[in-house]
Amino acid sequence: MMSDKPYKIVIGLETHVQLLTETKLFCRCQNRFGGPPNTQTCPVCIGLPGTLPVMNRKAFQLSLITAIALNCEVPKFTKWDRKSYYYPDLPKGYQISQYDLPMSQNGWLEISDPQGNFDSKRVGIIRAHLEEDAGKSMHDELAGKADSRIDLNRTGTPLLEIVSCPEMYSSLEAKTYLTELKLLLTYLEVSDCNMQEGSLRVDANINLHVDTPQGKVATPIVEVKNMNSFRAVERALDYEAQRQYSEWQEAGKKLGDVPKQTRGWDDGAQVTRAQRSKEESSDYRYFPDPDLVPVIVEPEEVEQVRQSLGELPAVLRKRLQTDYSIKPYDANVTVNQGPKFAEYFIRLAETSGDPQQASNWMQQEVLRTLNEESWAVDEFPVTPDELSQLLQAVQKGEIDRSRAREVFREMTMQGNSFQQAMQSLGIEQVDQSALLQLCEQLLTEFPQIVADVKAGKQQALGRIIGEAKRRNPNVNPGQFRQPCLDLIEQK
Amino acid sequence: MADLTDYTAVKLLSLLQAGELTSTELTKAYLDRIEACDQKIGSFLRTDPEESLKHAAAMDRRRNAGESPGPLAGLPIALKDNLCTRGQTTTCGSRMLENFKPPYDATVVEKLREAGAIPLGKTNLDEFAMGGSTESSALGETCNPWNTTCIPGGSSGGAATCIASGMSPLSIGSDTGGSIRQPAAFCGVVGLKPTYGRVSRMGLVAFASSLDQIGPLARTAEDAALLLEVIAGHDARDSTSLDQSVPRYRSVLQQPLKGLKLGVVEEHFGEGLDAEVESAVRESIRVYQELGAKITSVSLPHSEYAIATYYVIAPCEASSNLARYDGVHYGYRTDENILHATLKQQRSGLSATDDEQALNNLDSPLVRLYRQTRAEGFGAEVKRRIMLGTYALSAGYYEAYYLKALKVRRLIRQDYDEAFREVDLVIGPVTPTPAFPRGSKIDDPLAMYLGDLYTVSANLAGVPAISIPCGFSNAGLPIGLQLQGPPLSEDRLLQAAHWFQKETAWHQRRPALN
Numbered sequence A: 001m002m003s004d005k006p007y008k009i010v011i012g013l014e015t016h017v018q019l020l021t022e023t024k025l026f027c028r029c030q031n032r033f034g035g036p037p038n039t040q041t042c043p044v045c046i047g048l049p050g051t052l053p054v055m056n057r058k059a060f061q062l063s064l065i066t067a068i069a070l071n072c073e074v075p076k077f078t079k080w081d082r083k084s085y086y087y088p089d090l091p092k093g094y095q096i097s098q099y100d101l102p103m104s105q106n107g108w109l110e111i112s113d114p115q116g117n118f119d120s121k122r123v124g125i126i127r128a129h130l131e132e133d134a135g136k137s138m139h140d141e142l143a144g145k146a147d148s149r150i151d152l153n154r155t156g157t158p159l160l161e162i163v164s165c166p167e168m169y170s171s172l173e174a175k176t177y178l179t180e181l182k183l184l185l186t187y188l189e190v191s192d193c194n195m196q197e198g199s200l201r202v203d204a205n206i207n208l209h210v211d212t213p214q215g216k217v218a219t220p221i222v223e224v225k226n227m228n229s230f231r232a233v234e235r236a237l238d239y240e241a242q243r244q245y246s247e248w249q250e251a252g253k254k255l256g257d258v259p260k261q262t263r264g265w266d267d268g269a270q271v272t273r274a275q276r277s278k279e280e281s282s283d284y285r286y287f288p289d290p291d292l293v294p295v296i297v298e299p300e301e302v303e304q305v306r307q308s309l310g311e312l313p314a315v316l317r318k319r320l321q322t323d324y325s326i327k328p329y330d331a332n333v334t335v336n337q338g339p340k341f342a343e344y345f346i347r348l349a350e351t352s353g354d355p356q357q358a359s360n361w362m363q364q365e366v367l368r369t370l371n372e373e374s375w376a377v378d379e380f381p382v383t384p385d386e387l388s389q390l391l392q393a394v395q396k397g398e399i400d401r402s403r404a405r406e407v408f409r410e411m412t413m414q415g416n417s418f419q420q421a422m423q424s425l426g427i428e429q430v431d432q433s434a435l436l437q438l439c440e441q442l443l444t445e446f447p448q449i450v451a452d453v454k455a456g457k458q459q460a461l462g463r464i465i466g467e468a469k470r471r472n473p474n475v476n477p478g479q480f481r482q483p484c485l486d487l488i489e490q491k
Numbered sequence B: 001m002a003d004l005t006d007y008t009a010v011k012l013l014s015l016l017q018a019g020e021l022t023s024t025e026l027t028k029a030y031l032d033r034i035e036a037c038d039q040k041i042g043s044f045l046r047t048d049p050e051e052s053l054k055h056a057a058a059m060d061r062r063r064n065a066g067e068s069p070g071p072l073a074g075l076p077i078a079l080k081d082n083l084c085t086r087g088q089t090t091t092c093g094s095r096m097l098e099n100f101k102p103p104y105d106a107t108v109v110e111k112l113r114e115a116g117a118i119p120l121g122k123t124n125l126d127e128f129a130m131g132g133s134t135e136s137s138a139l140g141e142t143c144n145p146w147n148t149t150c151i152p153g154g155s156s157g158g159a160a161t162c163i164a165s166g167m168s169p170l171s172i173g174s175d176t177g178g179s180i181r182q183p184a185a186f187c188g189v190v191g192l193k194p195t196y197g198r199v200s201r202m203g204l205v206a207f208a209s210s211l212d213q214i215g216p217l218a219r220t221a222e223d224a225a226l227l228l229e230v231i232a233g234h235d236a237r238d239s240t241s242l243d244q245s246v247p248r249y250r251s252v253l254q255q256p257l258k259g260l261k262l263g264v265v266e267e268h269f270g271e272g273l274d275a276e277v278e279s280a281v282r283e284s285i286r287v288y289q290e291l292g293a294k295i296t297s298v299s300l301p302h303s304e305y306a307i308a309t310y311y312v313i314a315p316c317e318a319s320s321n322l323a324r325y326d327g328v329h330y331g332y333r334t335d336e337n338i339l340h341a342t343l344k345q346q347r348s349g350l351s352a353t354d355d356e357q358a359l360n361n362l363d364s365p366l367v368r369l370y371r372q373t374r375a376e377g378f379g380a381e382v383k384r385r386i387m388l389g390t391y392a393l394s395a396g397y398y399e400a401y402y403l404k405a406l407k408v409r410r411l412i413r414q415d416y417d418e419a420f421r422e423v424d425l426v427i428g429p430v431t432p433t434p435a436f437p438r439g440s441k442i443d444d445p446l447a448m449y450l451g452d453l454y455t456v457s458a459n460l461a462g463v464p465a466i467s468i469p470c471g472f473s474n475a476g477l478p479i480g481l482q483l484q485g486p487p488l489s490e491d492r493l494l495q496a497a498h499w500f501q502k503e504t505a506w507h508q509r510r511p512a513l514n
């Protein structure tokens, strides 16, 4: 899909992830989304004179977990730096961040596409570092008159910034990277990754490597901001690649010819627009924060965290394929639905003894119901053990698939157990003599069918089966077919 | 009874504890003294007699009820106005914070309240503690009690003068490059800068965070020991605070000095040292010799770079620490009506001349708010240091200035480490000269900075240092002696100072104020 274009797209992503801590990074205010403006603040996070930051160990621990899961090196020594700029939502006039000695670096995240649109690859992680978030500004800056409102509830909440290498070569790769990263963070329970609430934010750096008669030429790098969903990221990058190619054809500017540009994605218009660069953007005057002490991380601590990580998505996908013999595509869908979904599947596969059937049910009926009802896996009313009884009945041929779906609906919508659902739908096993009696009667009524079947037209039997089901809905076609054939044989 | 304001804190405390004196009487005596003298000296930016007397009465009630209300119960104390006091104006001597009332007490203030001390008021200082004369305060003038045409030193000018003129038995100062020791020397009182991290900085309005340290000022080393014991100790709210137990400083004082090894810092007796100061310090060394100390010579070879190093690091940190004063969230804000009117006028002026370029460069209202607020809210010295620091941290200069300074800072610390392998304490002058006339250096910042020659090294190295009165110039101005020790050697410093004061009477002289 890229080979037809005379250029290669090069993308690097910067992801900011809000960590799920009780309190903020350097004070003991609640770290919670929402709340009336400026109610989750204290003298420390609003930067009153004389106040001092004290690091939240839990936040550092969550960063450590993430960094290790991203295969990063964790240096023994890391420190805090001040990043200076003036903005009303930054009360101290600097953000406490990490500059030259981040808490982790040189990792990777593996991505793959089940549809095979690109080969599985490891996207390098340059660094992941911890920093405090700024507050929120709402502007109404009219000409000559400024009116801004500031909410400092978010000020000082812990953010992990994860910077990838520029190693993604299509918007699909970028989207897959983000999906995989979000999934990993969800499995690790370090963030709720809610893009609408801003607990996951993405900026992209993108440029092109254009084929020219003189060889490959890199175009200027553009930073794209303001993308509020993965879909938006995908579209913004596609748009930006085309825009940059047109610009290249018109202006021919190469990397280094112009300063790095920042553009914002306008989701309504589906275009990127140049953003006014901040006056002070070029020089943040980083220097070590003298109010904080460096953090020492012993190798044993890293090892301990590594041991306690649990099963991460990439490993779980492989295990589902080997332990339950399900297809890579199915393993992918299951794992991508999150840890609870995967856990449900494993239990269902174990108790029903039929992993492939379990997988089918999970991906069709269960997933559809979750989507239709907007339920989280937690909210799904049927336990895997109850569902397993239904699957076993299907497996034994006790009920057919369409009846089974009715039972499933009864179980999910009424919250009934398998037995209750069967009863309330009036489903009983039809006994063998009743079945034979019905068959005898139908064969008498439809002699033509008997003749057709005898002449080798097996499909003629369908009509009899349909009629049998109409007269007694409990008739299971699988159980009806053979006795019926036997009777015709005897005629 | 003799004039109470002439007694040491230790003596007053014993009178209070014996029931021979009430805190109300004592506090009243000091408030009267302030009433009588402070118009002339200007130690205090604010006092609240009613509030102080209320606290004193409460202390008396508790003592009468048989409670033991804390190690400083009933003793008045003065607080430098860069220490946050809950609900009470904390100005840092700046227009920027002229009306700022913090909703919290500094840890030190909290500890003092718990110990039963009676806050008398907030003392004057150089703006944001930047200066060595208290002349950069935007909110008041402070004079040297020994000669009111002279500066009192700084930045803790008010903290030193209130002790020297008997307006408080104890006071708290802060020392970033000599701001406790230098005014103590100029005013003839004792001032101690503890080891970095010994006293919590929480609630001390930051000047240069890696150098700032809170410490006591008093008439005697014993009084300083009494106070340090209360304010020192670990604080979970200050990440740089040391998790080390606090010795009982006062009990260490009485142990004899025999065998103390004192190193005379060669580099402190070079060019620039006033002859009178030198002879007073040399005489003091002789006193120690008589007390049984062993005197040797030591070298702090990187001393000559200390001023340059300090005047890179301190402004760098200050430029960042003071970024928060931007008129947005609290503190001074420029008049917005004037701001908008001015911008409008400038815009229409530029439009009329079709100056596209200048129009584009015109400040946004927000940027103008920052610029104008800071231009009006800060004084010249603060601006000078913000500019120095901003420059030194800028891309392209950072390595040459800030990083280089950090390297030299480590070498200075190493000098001390090596010296303290040979000797227990080092001894030398606090300042090159005695106090100078007011206004004489205000237009010569470099000359002012060079006055910090002997004091800044202790801050750069993080080691404790004490200033004690050791003589007077012919003009009648006090001269200070400096002792510096290895980290956490406050007990040693106080002990050495105490024995010196037992042998000398410099600290018993009083300025004539009437």
Ligand SMILES: [Zn+2]
Pocket: A024, A027, A028, A029, A040, A041, A042, A043, A044, A045, A046, A156
């Ligand atoms: Zn807070």
